[in-house]
Amino acid sequence: MPISPTAQAVLLEGQDAIAFAQSQFTSQVTALPNGQWQFSSWLDAQGRVRVLFHLARLDDQRLLLVLRGGDATTFAEALRRFVFRSRVKVVIADAWTLGNAPAMPMHIVDANSDVIRLGCGTHTLQLSANAGDNDSWRIAQLHAGWPWLPDDALNEFIPPALSLHRLGAIALDKGCYPGQEIVARLHYRGGNKRHLHRVQLSTSVSDGTALLRNDREFVRLLDVIAHAERVEALAVIADDVASNISQDMENVSDDGIEVKLLDSWQS
Known part of the structure; x- marks a missing residue:
């Protein structure tokens, strides 16, 4: 299945948005400053990558998750089951398209009401209503080793098989999150082939x-x-x-x- 130009994205909003993301996702969310993004993922209990995404911190109470494969509706519905008493809303983002924009520094986020840009060093990934140049960012990210997960590759690979540690998507020095024990065991004892x-x-x-x-x-x-x-x-x-x-x-x-x-x- 080719990469869709439609951005699959989810917003986490509310007083507990940062804490909720820290407890669910593999990256060190609390260390991420406002106006920056990091790679992150959500694992199942067996340590397999359910969803891989750019996690952008828009402000103190809002996170934007831009999926690198998968469906935003399916992801949001699954994530809501873990909200419990947390003061956070899981919202499917606007119907943006993915495109390319002039280069911005790595991990910088430039967000306004109708355009969001994620700086990727050599290029910028843009989410907007106007598709623009859809494809030029793809080869740059492929050369950088940034995986995109087709539908049938979701829930299949453990993080080392996708080289997620190299991308900073995996934190070993934070509290528990789904699949954390598997991640730690593979890192410290080996076993990934x-x-x-x-x-x-x-x-x-x-x-x-x-x-x-x-x-x-x-x-x-x-x-x-x-x-x-x-x-x-x-x-x-x-x-x-x-x-x-x-x-x-x-x-x-x-x-x-x-x-x-x-x-x-x-x-």
């Missing part, structure tokens, strides 16, 4: 495609982009398989798609 890679493909396929070799999955693609007469993708690959691919060994799928390793990221 898959990591995120940027690959080149010999032909284009759909986002989320699982490439098979000898009838077994050997490369799981996330976002796939065709540009400049080549096809690139972010992919989750087992470490031993990635080692073979890097040596141009066993790098062709059962249906003849050749995989070339371009970049790799650890946890």
